[in-house]
Amino acid sequence: MSPVIKRKGEEFTVSGKYLLLFLTILCISLMMLTFSTDVLNRPLSAVVGYLIVPFQEGIGKAGGFLANRSEELVQIRTLLEENQKLKEENAALIEKNNLLQQGQYELNSLRELLALSEQYEEYNKVGARIIGRDSGNWYTKFIIDKGIDDGLEVDMNVIAGGGLVGRITSVGPNWARVTSVICDNMNVSAKTLSTEDNLIVSGDLKLMADNCISFSRLVDSNQKVAEGDKVVTSNISDKYLPNILIGYISSIEKDNNNLTKSGKITPAVDFEHLKEVLVITDMKQVVEVE
Numbered sequence: 001m002s003p004v005i006k007r008k009g010e011e012f013t014v015s016g017k018y019l020l021l022f023l024t025i026l027c028i029s030l031m032m033l034t035f036s037t038d039v040l041n042r043p044l045s046a047v048v049g050y051l052i053v054p055f056q057e058g059i060g061k062a063g064g065f066l067a068n069r070s071e072e073l074v075q076i077r078t079l080l081e082e083n084q085k086l087k088e089e090n091a092a093l094i095e096k097n098n099l100l101q102q103g104q105y106e107l108n109s110l111r112e113l114l115a116l117s118e119q120y121e122e123y124n125k126v127g128a129r130i131i132g133r134d135s136g137n138w139y140t141k142f143i144i145d146k147g148i149d150d151g152l153e154v155d156m157n158v159i160a161g162g163g164l165v166g167r168i169t170s171v172g173p174n175w176a177r178v179t180s181v182i183c184d185n186m187n188v189s190a191k192t193l194s195t196e197d198n199l200i201v202s203g204d205l206k207l208m209a210d211n212c213i214s215f216s217r218l219v220d221s222n223q224k225v226a227e228g229d230k231v232v233t234s235n236i237s238d239k240y241l242p243n244i245l246i247g248y249i250s251s252i253e254k255d256n257n258n259l260t261k262s263g264k265i266t267p268a269v270d271f272e273h274l275k276e277v278l279v280i281t282d283m284k285q286v287v288e289v290e
Contacts, residue, residue, distance in 0.1 A: 113278055116159060123241065125159075125278045126150055131175070138208055138271040139165075140183050144279070147174045151281055155239055160277040162268030163245030164188075164233060168279070176279075181246065182213055182271055189237035190215070190246055193230040195222065201231065201246055201265060208271070212250060216262040227252060231265055241284050 117125055126146055133142035146152055148171055158165040158178050166180035181188055186203040199218035207213055218225065229249045233240040245268045252263035 112161060113276055116161070116163075117278060120159065120244065120280070123280045123282050125280050126152065127276060128176075128279055129276050130274055136205075138182060138205070139180060139274045140203075140205065140271075141169075141177060141179050142274070144176050144178060144277060145174065146279065147172045147176050149173050152176050152279055153283065156283065157239075157241050157244065157280040158277050159244060159269075159280065160274055161270055163247070164240070165269050165271075165274070165277055167239055178277070180271060182208055182267065188240055188246065189234045190231050191234040192218075192225050192249070193232050193243075195220070195224050195229075197221075197225060198234055198236070199231070207264060210264075212264040212266055213247070214262065215249070215265050216255075216260070218252075218261040218263075219259070220261050225249065225252060225261070237284065239284060241280060241282065 113127060128144035128146040128150075130139070130142050131145045133139050144158075152168060152171050154168050154171055156168045158167060158180075164181060166178050166183075166186065168176045169179040170177040179186060181201065181203055182205065183203040184205055188201040189198070190201045191198050197218060197220055199215045201213060201215050204212070204214045215231065227249050231246045231249060233242055233244045233246065235242045247265040247267040247269075250264045250266045252261055254261055
């Protein structure tokens with residue numbers, strides 16, 4: 001019976017056993033061809049070269065890119081941690097430096113007070129810290145942290161920096177209010193140190209804009225008082241102990257009466273930057289004249 005025999009309409013059919021035999025012979029032929037030659041390997045290699053190799057290269061590049069990004073992320077994280085650590089160390093150093101500067105400032109202030117204490121060693125003194133003040137640019141009136149419990153009384157003299165600050169005007173158990181010589185209503189009997197000519201020093205807040213206070217009633221008969229002369233508290237003052245430095249004459253002129261002189265004084269104390277003061281606990285002894 002012929003292998004391609006039956007015809008039904010337009011369709012041709014092949015017997016199953018002949019188709020199986022044909023496929024078997026084809027497979028055996030292809031196997032022999034594959035083992036004996038590279039005829040089939042070359043097309044397959046070409047397909048691999050065009051499709052598989054670029055795909056593998058793409059995967060390799062993507063893997064390398066991801067690996068580099070991973071390393072960069074690790075480096076960034078490490079840098080961020082180091083940066084945060086450096087910020088914390090820098091903040092600690094800044095705080096330490098501020099404390100050192102504050103300590104140095106306080107040390108310098110204490111040294112000034114010690115030098116001032118030695119300058120007026122004939123008087124007994126108590127150190128005090130300023131804990132409050134009135135509004136304004138200068139320490140015209142302020143509160144210190146010592147009071148009755150520390151032996152302080154009204155009218156005790158207060159010094160700092162280069163000389164006289166003022167006097168205590170009110171006092172409590174552990175505080176005292178100090179009114180400084182630069183206040184408008186403060187007058188101090190004083191004298192020039194070189195000639196011992198008497199004068200009156202008056203507070204003047206308007207003049208303090210130029211770092212000055214005023215003086216008046218200077219009788220300079222010998223015409224020897226000059227700019228730069230020291231002005232100190234006088235023996236005749238009823239509130240202040242003698243020979244405490246007030247300041248330096250910065251200007252001087254004759255009054256209209258041609259008998260006295262007036263002018264300006266640069267205070268010895270920096271009334272803009274007070275922090276600690278010394279309170280002289282010795283009181284001025286006043287004897288009434290009959």
